Every structure is written in structure tokens, then in C-alpha cells.
Amino acid sequence: MIIGYDSFRPRTFVDAFQFMADHPGLMWDKTLEHLEISGEAMAVALVIAIPLGVWLGHLHRGSFLAINLANVGRALPSLAVIAIGLGVFGIGKTNVVFALVILAAPLMLTNAYVAVDGVDADAIEAARGMGMRSHQVLLRIELPLALPLIFAGIKTAAVYVVATATLGGVVGGGGLGDIIVNQASYFLKGVIAASIAVAVLSFAASFAFGALQWAVTPRGLQRRVKTIEPDVSTGIVEAATS
Amino acid sequence: MSSFAAGAPPPVIPDFGGPPGGKEGCIAKNGTFCTDWVKEHWDDILQPRLLEHLEMTAIAVGVGFAIAFAAALFAHRRGWFEAPFGTFSAFLYTIPSLALFQLLVPFTGLTLLTIEIGLVGYTLLILFRNVLVGLRAVPAEVLEAARGMGLTGRQVLLRVELPLALPAISAGIRTAVVTTISLATVAAYITPLGLGQPIFYGLQTDFTTEFVATGALAVSLAIVADALLVVAQRALTPWARARRHA
Numbered sequence: 001m002i003i004g005y006d007s008f009r010p011r012t013f014v015d016a017f018q019f020m021a022d023h024p025g026l027m028w029d030k031t032l033e034h035l036e037i038s039g040e041a042m043a044v045a046l047v048i049a050i051p052l053g054v055w056l057g058h059l060h061r062g063s064f065l066a067i068n069l070a071n072v073g074r075a076l077p078s079l080a081v082i083a084i085g086l087g088v089f090g091i092g093k094t095n096v097v098f099a100l101v102i103l104a105a106p107l108m109l110t111n112a113y114v115a116v117d118g119v120d121a122d123a124i125e126a127a128r129g130m131g132m133r134s135h136q137v138l139l140r141i142e143l144p145l146a147l148p149l150i151f152a153g154i155k156t157a158a159v160y161v162v163a164t165a166t167l168g169g170v171v172g173g174g175g176l177g178d179i180i181v182n183q184a185s186y187f188l189k190g191v192i193a194a195s196i197a198v199a200v201l202s203f204a205a206s207f208a209f210g211a212l213q214w215a216v217t218p219r220g221l222q223r224r225v226k227t228i229e230p231d232v233s234t235g236i237v238e239a240a241t242s
Numbered sequence: 243m244s245s246f247a248a249g250a251p252p253p254v255i256p257d258f259g260g261p262p263g264g265k266e267g268c269i270a271k272n273g274t275f276c277t278d279w280v281k282e283h284w285d286d287i288l289q290p291r292l293l294e295h296l297e298m299t300a301i302a303v304g305v306g307f308a309i310a311f312a313a314a315l316f317a318h319r320r321g322w323f324e325a326p327f328g329t330f331s332a333f334l335y336t337i338p339s340l341a342l343f344q345l346l347v348p349f350t351g352l353t354l355l356t357i358e359i360g361l362v363g364y365t366l367l368i369l370f371r372n373v374l375v376g377l378r379a380v381p382a383e384v385l386e387a388a389r390g391m392g393l394t395g396r397q398v399l400l401r402v403e404l405p406l407a408l409p410a411i412s413a414g415i416r417t418a419v420v421t422t423i424s425l426a427t428v429a430a431y432i433t434p435l436g437l438g439q440p441i442f443y444g445l446q447t448d449f450t451t452e453f454v455a456t457g458a459l460a461v462s463l464a465i466v467a468d469a470l471l472v473v474a475q476r477a478l479t480p481w482a483r484a485r486r487h488a
Contacts, residue, residue, distance in 0.1 A: 071468060072465060072468070074421075075423075075467070076464060078424055079428050080427055080458070082457075084461070087275065087453065088274065163336075163338055167340065170442070180338060192341070195341035199337070
């Protein structure tokens, strides 16, 4: 728990940037650790959730599971999941990565499912009429058309993972959270500096996946990408459909 | 200490009968999850913290909804207001919760107020966006028909726009509630209130069951709250389901 606290002046924000300049090594190390934890969690979650979501969407099966997983995933209190992970895996990075995967995978799975499941039936019929097999329909028609929504889920998950990795600090998981939970050593200016770094990292993660999306989207669809980008996981689209 | 004690008789440790389950039991061995501990401390730790947690969540979502609803109504009438309030609430949302609570401490101290300000701040974005999206999604023809029937601006809002926006608004409340339940556990970092308190306390003492059991309780609370809100949402807006199945 918090031990003693620093006074706060408007100058503290200036001091935060001064803190970054004074401790480049610390900031850099913790940022890299933060990226490593988030990156590992994102990689595991991507490998589990995207193929499963896309496959279920392709088969139009398991809608109950796929839709409700995201709701459960969003509802899970992150600190509680980390606490349970700590009991199972012990102190260290593994339990934070585990918790982040549990929190991120459902968001991705649901978006991937809804994206592929919702691809225009006429387009699929046309593809079948052209003689495409099931896997060709999936790879050439469904996936490209589903990309915007799949990536919307990935971006939301990335922002969520980077922000939540901060909580790893309370269980010795490393990353920028180490600075944020140690106000006694780094003062408020350090806490603010690390928070700014977390915010910048989450924007950067979202931007990076946006760039990846642009790179993997076929030319002909690229212009539409910017206009169609609903995100199932914010609850707004859900409101419109339920 | 050991050298000081060398040669001296072993210290007398009074036997209180040991923890529940005995000296070889789960608690004495610090097992991952001991049901004995949960039974023993349900009344003095888990239940009071659970009630505090519900109270903190209810206050935050209640106050957050009042602010966000008023702001969304205003933004619906005066379009220019959406950008500044939206940006402000989105900015609040990007601050890591652990840091936001610490930043508020110099102003409001280690109090419930500090926690509530933080929690309310996080609900604003979700509720503001959902109320506004709900109001905006009302079809123009419907509004025109309502006006054509002679309804005044206030009547259009109360009898047409708000009922039609209800699915979006209740979805926003549901998201806000589960988000707040999650963030309220983090808030115990500042003030020993709610289910986060046994988690942080357990983390310091290394007694595993305390934080695992409380974590499991927090997870159950969030899932049950989410499920109850879905039921409430469906009961409130029966026409939304009827339309979907039509």
C-alpha cells in the first residue's frame, strides 16, 4: 500500500519531464520490460484467439460462446485476475503475462468471430459460384473483408494490455508499473513520468497495429478501411444490436 | 538472533491450537486456496469488504451517470460541446488507474473522496459516448413524425428519444459497472476499502489464500453483476429483442 506521499505543485509536471531526462536508463529499461510483458501477452493471445474466432465465424458456430466470452473477459477485474495468477504461478512475469492473456484474448476472439460471421452472404455465395472451395472462401473473401473489425479488436486489446501491464508492478512483474507503485523512491514526478510513458506506449501500440492492418489489407479494400471501423468490444455496437 | 539464543532453552510458544485445519493443514502450509480460511474470515473480512465494494461502485456509477447524462444531453442539443467533453473524458481514461489515484491524493487525501473522483472520471467516457450514440441513432423520420404530431421539444426527448436510446444507455451502464468493479479493487492501493484491501494486504503478507480468495470473489462479483445487468437490460427494453427476432 501507499507509503507516505509527495506534495503536488503545477511544477510537478515539468519535474516529470525532468525526471525522464535525468533517468534515461531507468525509463528505457522499464519501458522495454513493459513492452516485453505486453508483447508476450499479445502474441499468446493473438495465436489463441484470432484463429479460433476466425474459424468459428467461418463455420457460423458457437455464437453464444464467442459473444459471451468478450463480455466475461471485459467484466473480469484485472487486479483480481493478477492476484489469482500470483497464487498459481508465484511472483514474477509469468503470472502477469497469464493474466493479460486472459483479459485480452476474449476481446480479440469476439471481434474476429463477429467480423467473419458477418461477412456479406452474397459475396460468399458469389465466391462459391465461381468454384472456390471452403478454405479459399475463408482466405480470399472472408478474411480480407473481416480485417477492419478483427483489427479493431486487436487494437482495443493492445491498448488494454499496455495499460493493464502497469498493475504488474504490485506483484513484482516489472515494467513501468514498478515506478508507479514506488512513489516513495521516485516521488510524484516519477509516477507522472512513468504514466506518460504508459500512455505513449498504448497509443504507439494502437498505431503499430493500425499500420500492420494497412499493410495486410489488399489494395482494393484499403480506402474503405478508414470508414468502416466499428468496435464490438466498446459496448456501443452491442447496444445497437441487442 | 540465533547466536543470542544459543544454549538458552527454546522459547515457549503458547499453543492456541494452531490455525483451522491444524498444524499440518492448508493454512499452516500456506496452500494456494484454503476453504478453512474463507469460512473463518467470511464474516470479518470478505463480507464487509464486498459490501464496501458494492457501495463504492454504486456511488461512482450514480454520480458518473448524472454528470455524463447531463453532458450528453447538452452535447446532443449543442453539437460543439461533444469535442471538448469527449476529449476530456478520453484523456482521463488514458491515465493508468494506479497513477490517477496517487495524483489525487495531495488534493483530497487518503480518503473515499479520492477514490470516488477517480472512479467517476473513468465512467464518464463510457457513459457519455453511449448516451450520445443512443440519442443520435434515433431515426430522423421518427423525430419528424413526433414533431408532426405536435410534440414539444421536451416531449420528443422524454417520450421518443430517451426510450429509443435506452438500449444504448443501459449497455453503457453495464460496461461502466463492470469497469468500476475492476478499478475499485485497484483503488484499495490508496484507502483500505473494498475487495482490493485483502488483495493488497495478502500480497504484503505472502499469505496466498487471502489474495486468491478475494480475487476469486471479485471475479465472481463482476460476472454476477454483468449477468444481472443483462437480465435487467432485457427486461427494460423488450422491444429491442422482439425486433431482433422478427
